[in-house]
Amino acid sequence: MALEVQLVKKFPEFALDVSFTAGDAPLAILGPSGAGKTMLLRSIAGLERPNRGRVSLGGRLLTDTERNIHLPARDRRVGMLFQHYALFPHRTVAENITFGMRRLPRSQQAERLALLAQRTHISGLEHRYPRELSGGEQQRAALARALSIEPEALLLDEPLAALDTHLRGQMEAQLQETFAAYRRPSLLVTHNIEEAYRLCEQLLVLSRGRVAAFGNKEEIFRRPPNLEVARLTGCKNFSRARSVSENVVEALDWGCRLRVAGAPAKPAAHVGIRAHHIDFVESSGTSAADENIFPCWLVQSSETPFRITLYLRLHHAPGESGEYHLQAEVFKEKWERFRTSPFPWHVRLSSESLFVLPE
Amino acid sequence: MFPIAAIDWSPVWISLETSFTATLLTLVVGLAAAVWRARRRGPAMALVDGFFLLPLVLPPTVVGFFLLLLFGRNGPLGKLLLHVGATVVFSWPATVIAAAVVSFPMMYLTARAALEQVDSRFLEAARTLGASEWRVLGEVALPLAWPGVLAGTILSFARALGEFGATLMLAGNIPGKTATIPIAIYFAVESDDIQRAVAWCAVDVAISLALLGGLYYWSYAQSSGRARWARR
Numbered sequence: 234m235a236l237e238v239q240l241v242k243k244f245p246e247f248a249l250d251v252s253f254t255a256g257d258a259p260l261a262i263l264g265p266s267g268a269g270k271t272m273l274l275r276s277i278a279g280l281e282r283p284n285r286g287r288v289s290l291g292g293r294l295l296t297d298t299e300r301n302i303h304l305p306a307r308d309r310r311v312g313m314l315f316q317h318y319a320l321f322p323h324r325t326v327a328e329n330i331t332f333g334m335r336r337l338p339r340s341q342q343a344e345r346l347a348l349l350a351q352r353t354h355i356s357g358l359e360h361r362y363p364r365e366l367s368g369g370e371q372q373r374a375a376l377a378r379a380l381s382i383e384p385e386a387l388l389l390d391e392p393l394a395a396l397d398t399h400l401r402g403q404m405e406a407q408l409q410e411t412f413a414a415y416r417r418p419s420l421l422v423t424h425n426i427e428e429a430y431r432l433c434e435q436l437l438v439l440s441r442g443r444v445a446a447f448g449n450k451e452e453i454f455r456r457p458p459n460l461e462v463a464r465l466t467g468c469k470n471f472s473r474a475r476s477v478s479e480n481v482v483e484a485l486d487w488g489c490r491l492r493v494a495g496a497p498a499k500p501a502a503h504v505g506i507r508a509h510h511i512d513f514v515e516s517s518g519t520s521a522a523d524e525n526i527f528p529c530w531l532v533q534s535s536e537t538p539f540r541i542t543l544y545l546r547l548h549h550a551p552g553e554s555g556e557y558h559l560q561a562e563v564f565k566e567k568w569e570r571f572r573t574s575p576f577p578w579h580v581r582l583s584s585e586s587l588f589v590l591p592e
Numbered sequence: 593m594f595p596i597a598a599i600d601w602s603p604v605w606i607s608l609e610t611s612f613t614a615t616l617l618t619l620v621v622g623l624a625a626a627v628w629r630a631r632r633r634g635p636a637m638a639l640v641d642g643f644f645l646l647p648l649v650l651p652p653t654v655v656g657f658f659l660l661l662l663f664g665r666n667g668p669l670g671k672l673l674l675h676v677g678a679t680v681v682f683s684w685p686a687t688v689i690a691a692a693v694v695s696f697p698m699m700y701l702t703a704r705a706a707l708e709q710v711d712s713r714f715l716e717a718a719r720t721l722g723a724s725e726w727r728v729l730g731e732v733a734l735p736l737a738w739p740g741v742l743a744g745t746i747l748s749f750a751r752a753l754g755e756f757g758a759t760l761m762l763a764g765n766i767p768g769k770t771a772t773i774p775i776a777i778y779f780a781v782e783s784d785d786i787q788r789a790v791a792w793c794a795v796d797v798a799i800s801l802a803l804l805g806g807l808y809y810w811s812y813a814q815s816s817g818r819a820r821w822a823r824r
Contacts, residue, residue, distance in 0.1 A: 279719075305719070306719040307719050307724060308722075309720070311720060315716075315717060317713070319711070319714055320717075321717070321718075321732060323736060332721050332731075335722070335723075335727075378717075379720075381721070382721055
């Protein structure tokens, strides 16, 4: 089954203008707040009417503005998990989950309820009211309810955003389990890069209403097509750049020439490297093969439980300004090995890790 | 001593029957109007609101006068009713109509506010689960707006029970037929029967307190079961 989406929805401040096709594998929709992620889901669910466009699910037309087709939400068979669950507060968990099973006989409703409760690990909570449940349990109940109509597509709007770290992990496992069993087009809206990467194969990066990147997640993370996607996928280090020769660019902000892998098709506008790809080496010039090695000085650092972020200045000792060129992220074990070494340290910006971004 | 047995109790029954019937009417019509209005937006709705709230702003005598024009022998509705052999003016139904019209804004306003406060995500969730608009209304919107609707009903009843001006204009003072408690009091005072007026006033206060108190406790008992989810 495939979910084909192509729509335009205009707002006073911006326009949502996207087209993509989602197969049976889960697709993560990544983007900053205000990018139009929720609006996209709502348009697919039939809760918003696009100005122009066409949405079809497994060959079934849900929306076609040219033919004036706009199937009401109730006839779409699209399951939606709302950001704050939207469980009916005046109904028990069981009544919430069976709400969409009106057409089934009672015995079948009970059967399906039991199955859904088991699959989402909320068996035993059926007679509670939503406010008697924890956040994680509410989330599971809402997931069971979205699945209750045997939807042909599943839309999840920031399902993990409201949960604390521990529950987040549990719920992520739940979603992984659900996706594995469900195998229908599933869209997961999130602004959490790691969550998107862990849960989905395919990735769609949305920025100001437009598709900034769409495709296989590994490809997008390895070779972001532009500066925006590089930023949105968590890259911290950029420099304006100018192509010098086929495999060499000049990084203007970093004040150095860099050898890069592959031949960039378009002239370079920026060059970037991810914080954890920056390598610390013993010293420069140990062999001719070691390219892109530069002396650097520590400006400041910030610690998390297992890693440390080092803010580095290239080429010269930092002055009073505290300006830095690069952010490097290393595990603390590794940091312990060179933290006492005298400056300058040496970093290697390996050509495989560098990506060249066109304008 | 004022002889209790000598009191004509009919205004009590007339007042109660009128208020109950009028409240029922207001509940149905006011709720329907609120449901209709809660789904609409636009500048035309200001006009609609103004019209629906007129009975609240206008002096009851003016409302009564308009009703008289509407239901009188030469009024559009009066003529229509005359065809089926019915006259409304100076009959018991006139007390109901007057009370219903003046209490309508209470129901309309409170119910509309309650419906508009229902989080739209609940309604949307119901729609994605395949519910028809009627089911969305009956099984999600109204149950969630219920406390507000109940409050509107209580307010409407109170307004209907206290109705005087419009009733006098449309239904007059026919003892045993259209004379409600407020009207009986007015005419008792006018004919210098102060003792009788005091007695009616006392009865009116007692009825109002008893009914509103009863309704309050009933709604409290009703909502305490729901309060578990309503109190958030």
